[in-house]
Amino acid sequence: MAHIRFRSAVAPLRRNLFTRPATLPTVDRMVADLQPAEPMHCIRPQVLVSTARRFIDLFGAATGGDVLYAVKCNPDPAFLRALYRGGVRHFDCASPAEIRVVRQMFSDAHIHYMHPVKNRAAIAKAWNEFAVRDFSLDSQEELDKILAVTGKAPADLGLFIRLAMPKSAAAYDLSGKFGATLEQAVELLRRARPRAARLGICFHVGSQMMDPAAYEAGLAIAGRVIQAAGVAIDVVDVGGGFPVSYPDMDPPDLRLYMAAIARGVQALDLPAGTRIWCEPGRALVAGGGSVVVQVERRRGDELFINDGVYGSLSDAGVPAFRFPCRLIRRSDADLVAFSFWGPTCDSADRMKGPFLLPADIQEGDWIEIGQLGAYGATLRTEFNGFDQARLVEVVDSPLLATPGHAIAPQLPEMAA
Incomplete structure (x- = not known):
């Protein structure tokens, strides 16, 4: 499998070197064959x-x-390739590196630079080298930068005003960093309209948002801004934040989120032809990835494993996400609660869990940890030299299903 290096500071995941079979193997088969001593x-x-x-x-x-x-969630080419096969043609990028990966892989991709704060060199690279035409912003300073770099008022420029959202009950509240106030957004829309071939308004209700009504509320705020600005809007972008299941998080069915968005859009009474966008990340890729780790030591109800918060388990650290996990061998022992220690020397490399595993787990056992297609491998670091990992493709279903999401049957691999 070809590898496009995404971050030069981190060792790339080693691809499986075996000849790819007509049908993909299971996780258990790969563990039996490879006996992996690294994640x-x-x-x-x-x-x-x-x-x-x-x-x-x-x-x-x-x-x-x-x-x-939302490419930031997982920019690995294997993930991007599968999403493309699933019909994704639009990509929300936050850096020139993400843009480069997408453009190299898919010449027909629609790339949208939705980071609201960019330096001039990044804007120029996106515009001149990779034919990116859509840019998000939340300030007059950013509008000035974009217009200066792109030539004031090019015929195909898209400008998208990022709205501030109130503090939310999402697992990750995103209300503090980006977003224009209502008054600022109104002024930005008025100033951007004469310069934009496409003018849009966008917002983000927070990551792992468990309440579908948050999108309806966000659209209501967008509606007030649009009405006050009094200019034509071409796109309304409801952002990301669509949740997936974790052992202690059972989100509403995805269809309820879509119904809430549909109600919110209908209430805006937008002109015909107005496009609606969304920017899912976690919801598209979380269930599509897992990591197999090995137990290096057991100390009571604590397991020392070969991956941790400086690797692919960052969300299990301070955010304290609990992930579904299973022991990769047969055991009839009762499930009990364990915490994890990662492989580095740092005492902060701890994942309190609890992670439910058989009581007879021991050194040398392998554990599969699920829902890590999102913000897993992409957050790995080189700290302490624990940056080596292997990547394989498997046929298994996710360890945990999310209501309303499709679950792939265990069938032969689809043609690329």
Whole structure:
């Protein structure tokens, strides 16, 4: 499998060197064959394809709009390739590196630079080298930068005003960093309208948002801004934040989110032809990836494993996400609660869990940890030299299903 290096500071995941079979293997088969002593990341391409198709179908039925994959969630080419097979053609990028990966892989991709603060060199690279035409902003200073770099008022420029949202109950509240106030957004829309071939308004309700009504509320705020600005809007982007299941998080069915967005859009009474966008990340890729780790020591109810918060388990650290996990061998022992220690020397490399595993787990055992297609391998660092990992493709279903998401059957791999 070809590898496009994404971050030069981090060792790339080692691809499986075996000849790819007509049918993908299971996780258990790969563990038996490879006996991995380093973390092994398992991609489920069929899950990614079916999840993308399901999301696109639901959002299309609700709004007729476009789904932009948030590349920051997982920029690995294998994930991008599977999402593309699932129908994703729009990509929300936050840096020239992400833009480069997408453009190198898919010449027909629609790339949207949705980071609201960019330096001039990044804007120029996106505009001149990679034919990016859509840019997000939340200030007059950013508007000035974009216009200066792109030539004041090019015929194909898209400008998207990022709205501030109130503090939310999402797992990750995103209200503090980006976003224009209502008054600022009104002024930005008025100033941007004469310069934009496409003018849009966008917002983000927070990551892992468990309340579908948050999108309806966000659209109501957008509606007030649009009405006050009094200018024509071409696109309304409801952002990302669509949740997935974790052992202590059971989100509402995805269809309820689509229904809430449809109600919010209908209430805006937008002109015909106005496009609706969304920017899912976690919802498209979380179930499509897992990591297999090995137990290096057991100390009571604490397990020392070969991956941790400086590797692919960052969300299990301070954010204290609990992930589904299983022991990769047969055991009839009762499930008990464990915490994890990562492989580095830092005492902050701790994941309190609890993670439920058989009581007879021991040194040398392998554990599969699921829902890590999102913000897993992409957050790895080189700290203490624990940056080596392997990547394989497998046929398994996700360790944990999310209501409303498609789950791929265990079938032969789809043709690329």
